[in-house]
Amino acid sequence: MRPILLQGHERSLTQIKYNRDGDLLFSCSKDQVINVWYTHNGERLGTYDGHNGTVWTVDVDSESRFMISGAADNTLRLWNVATGKCLYTWEFPTAVKRVAFSEDDKQVVCITEQRMGYQCAIRVFNINRSGEGTKQSKEPAHMFNPIGSKATVCAFTSQPGIIFTGHESGKVSLFNFKTGEEVDNNERAHGDVVTDLQMSPDKSYCITSSKDKSARIHDTKTLDVIKTFTTETPLNSAALAANKPYVLLGGGQEAMNVTTTSTRQGKFETRFWHKVFEEEVGRVKGHFGPINTIAVHPKGLSYASGGEDGFVRVHHFDDSYFKTQPYGDLQIED
Amino acid sequence: MPGLDVENIEDIDYSDIEAKYNVEYDDSFDNTLVVDGVPIIDKSKLEKLLAKICKEFSRKGVPIKQDDIFMPWDDSTGKSVGYLFVDFRDANDATNALLAMNNHPFDTKHTFKLNRFSDVEKYANMDDTYAEPEEEEYKPREHLRAWLADPQVRDQYVVYRGEDVEIFWHGKPSQCELAYKPDWRDFLYVSWSPLGTYIATLHRQGVRLWGGPSWEPQQRFAHPLVKLIDFSPCENYIVTWSNEPIIVEGKPQGPQYFSPEDEGNNLAVWDIKSGHLLRTFSTSSSTEGPGGKRQMQWPALKWSPDDQFVARVTPGQMISVHELPSMFLHGKKSLKIEGVVDFEWCPFSDKDRDEVENGAGGKGTKKAPENMIAYWTPEVANQPARVTLLSFPSRAILRQKNLFNVSECKLHWQNQGDFLCVKVDRHTKTKKSIFCNLEIFRVREKDFPVEVVELKDTVTDFSWEPKGERFAIVSTNDPNLGNPGPGITIKTDVSFYQLDRVKNDFKLLKTLQNRTSNAIRWSPRGRFVVLATVGSSTKSELEFWDLDFTLEDRREGQIVKEDWGSTIQSLGLADHYGVTDVEWDPSGRYLATSASAWTHTLENGYAIWDFRGQELLKQIQDRFKQFLWRPRPRTLLSKEEQKQIRKNLKAFSREFEEEDQRETETVNTELLAHRRRLVDEWNAWRARSKKELAEEGYDHTKEAQSEEEKEEIEVWVEEVIEQIEEEVEEVEDED
Secondary structure: OEEEEEOOOOOOEEEEEEOOOOOEEEEEEOOOOEEEEEOOOOOEEEEEOOOOOOEEEEEEOOOOOEEEEEEOOOEEEEEEOOOOOEEEEEEOOOOEEEEEEOOOOOEEEEEEOOEOOEOOEEEEEEOOOOOOOOOOOOOOOEEEOOOOOOEEEEEEOOOOOEEEEEEOOOOEEEEEOOOOEEEEEEOOOOOOOEEEEEEOOOOOEEEEEEOOOEEEEEEOOOOOEEEEEEOOOOEEEEEEOOOOOEEEEEEOOOHHHHHHOOHHHOOOOEEEEEOOOOOEEEEEOOOOOOEEEEEEOOOOOEEEEEEOOOOEEEEEOOHHHHHOOOOOOOOOOO | OOOOOHHHHHHOOOHHHHHHHOOOOOOOOOOEEEEEOOOOOEHHHHHHHHHHHHHHHHHOOOOOOHHHEEOOEEOOOOEEOOEEEEEOOOHHHHHHHHHHHOOOEOOOOOEOEEEEHHHHHHHHOOOOOOOOOOOOOOOOOOOOOHHHHOOOOOEEEEEEEOOEEEEEEEOOHHHOEEEEOOOOOOEEEEEEOOOOOEEEEEEOOOEEEEEOOOOEEEEEEOOOOOOEEEEOOOOOEEEEEOOOOOOOOOOOOOOOOOOHHHOOOOEEEEEOOOOOEEEEEOOHHHHEEOOEEOOOOOOOOEEOOOOOEEEEEEOOOEEEEEEOOOOOEHHHOOEEOOOOOEEEEOOOOHHHHHHHHHHHHOOOOOOOOOEEEEEEEOOEOOEOEEEEEEEEOOOOEEEEEEEOOEEEEEEEEOOOOOEEEEEEEEEOOOOOOEEEEEEEEEOOOOOOOEEEEEEOOEEEEEEEOOOOOEEEEEEEOOOOOOOOOOOOOOOEEEEEEEEEOOOOEEEEEEEEEEEOOOEEEEOOOOOEEEEEOOOOOOOOEEEEEEOOOOOOOOOOOOOOOOOOOOOOEEEEEEEOOOOOEEEEOOOOOEEEEEEOOOOOOOOOEEEEEEOOOOEEEEEEOOOEEEEEEOOOOOOOOOHHHHHHHHHOHHHHHHHHHHHHHHHHHHHHHHHHHHHHHHHHHHHHHHHHHHHHHHHOOOOOHHHHHHOOOOOOOOOOOOOOOOOOOOOOOOOOOOO
16 A cells, blocks of 8 residues: 655644545645645645634535535635635624535535534535626525534535534434424434545435544444444544445544654554444554544545544555455355 | 220220330349459458458449448358459449459458359259250251362452452353352451362451352451451461451350450450461561661461461560461470571472372371471671571571671572572672572482572572572662662572583573563463562563473473573563552463552553463453452372373363364354344334335435535646757758
């Protein structure tokens, strides 16, 4: 495996994302900038300057035309991917923790933090894709406050008008964003904060990671837990490997506890688990701090991890990864 | 009116209501004592006497008032009758007074005899006819060694984590399973007996022993607030210790409980089978030596290997040896040894044990071997320090050796009692630096020859190979020794020595330099040894060594012909972060390392390794506390049978290998079937959800797009590498 070290950030990574073609990788960090990289050689294509606070989250549309980002400066920004220009800025009372594009790129969902007397809010904006993209409506199309524990992660589902959320208490829910009604929930999906949520290509299932040291695959319709992957370290991110029956888990000791354990304890590794057998398959070392975010190439050719140490590592899989069948010739559906 | 008939009101049965509201009169005389032995007086002295009696009672901590006393009078003589009755508040106070005042000397002529009033009546009305006690039905008890009959010959271990105890079987990977999860609550820790028969838990109220296949309670010893326990080597007796002195107050009485004589002591010896208390001792006097408070030695009582004697040392004065089961001082006097610091019993070899067992069975045709004690005394005035070997019970001195410039001695017996090594820490004349001598007594030879191994460094750990002729030491000259601090790991050297059969002395086999190891753990079968770095926050290495690597089938007594020290081979290196305890299983096949929450809270848990250092199992568990292998008793096979097995090892191992093969195959097929099932479930679920999506009209175009063929771009690059200009001269033919 050929790791490419992307050294463009000065502080810890918060989220990384491949575009749909897999040729670009977007990364955002606490150093307030967003970078975009060529995935095949790790060359930096450019940066998106403008945020005045930790950029918590980023997402890119399927055409790689628009990018959306949310930051601790209480703004949500829409960018032109090609030019790096900020097209539109929305302002909120609190920080934006999570954004996501809908499947048809016409909508964006964002979660704002619960702070300073403001409740955690989920807003859905309609994106005007005509022209330059600078003419956006200021007001959200839908907005509601989830009752109970605050939401930490969210994504659109395949059902129209329904979003999937993960919460601080470990709960996962389905919300109808038009009415703000909680359609369904699973209170005991996790025992601690849900830290990441990534959808399968057809959005029929998703993987969540949590500080309760486990990652789980859920059916996005019934919210049933399909698979559970239990590790010995708090998890910050979980991703589904495309075209291979694996899941990738990353995490590590909390930053405050890092000094009390040695790196050789192997807590800062990306763990590969078999999606169906719930067995650990292998680990990839490299980071010297906890892994904050993992993303997999949409065609499964490579994966990237971003760590608390400020580095992004892009790993292109070797031929042997595609050829070997460590579990025999069992046909496993995607 | 069909209602109440007033005439018949007395017919109504009130008995239930009466029973309910019946006031229970305390008409027993449990709170009344009869005091005998009171001086006979006339009325004139009554006031004075009563005052005096009240004062005496109060002085002993059981205050009474004059009103509580009833004194009967002989009206014919006008004098008292010599006894009186005292009423107490309740039966408890009466009991206390009985304990305090019975046999109390009132004056030179009179001694109080106290009895319960109810007792007087009871004994007076005793039925003299003998009633045959009913014979209890015989209930067969479970076999306490049932775990040895496990068909897969697995060993057991106990894990104590949080508040839970679990007992596991450990064998081949497929055979490891939970054996029992007991519901024991509120105890300090658990401990196996030395032969593995019982497991003990230390509760507030005392010690409990459990055993047998269903882990029934076997025995209990009521020693409140017990902190330490120690079993005798043959599991006949148990010693318990608590830092709180024993208080006897209204406790149930009987041979299983403390009696008033035991008050204030804190060390108790019990018989395991009957549960009877044999004797108690006080350790408080020995802990406070002349030089201030010294740490108590544990075990405080040392057992002879045959459970015949138990001895304790009074530092600087004597060794007291008690016989069992009576617990009387042997020969009615202690071994008075001025200045004695420490002693050790010589362990029995297998041969000795055979003789003891045969002697017990066969009418003692052979005399049981004598026990041996080794002790040492430090330098006092002009007298040199001295190590003495003493046989017991004959008390004959077998060998003495004088030593000079001694600051400390440690006695290490080889487990068969073949050798005794006295590790002598010696100081130079200036007392500035400390170095070490090993004085090795060869006990089985005539006149007990002593050999000295001189070392320049300080030896921090010493260990004999079980049943072997080798030992290992950890030595260091690190200046940080003695002032431990966080992050300081002492550099050490580990050396192996072996008895050279030709020259008949101990020679250095090999030294491993620049280690951090501070613990030596020999396999209980010998040959393999693990060097571990324990208790360090930065290093936690485990080194696995084989000391007979090239000799595949070395027979006992065969002289080693290979180069000296060439057979030592490292088998593996491993690491267990924060390891605090390292322990071999009784068969010497597996090693367990554990990191206990009692020492630190980082990555508590345990790991099991094979003898080559391959990790077999690792459990990281919060609040993990204790890991203990269950010990095994000595083998029941005779020497000949063992030899037979060794001879036919090949045949046996073939059998086992076939079994292993079969097992792995079944495991593999099971695993495959399990996986297939998982895949089928997954695929079925995927098919279902895909169908649902299709029904809902999910747009697949995007997906289809992503499946389009990878575009291959071929780029032709033309590059000019070099340009050469050549002038070609045209030569024209000049015809």
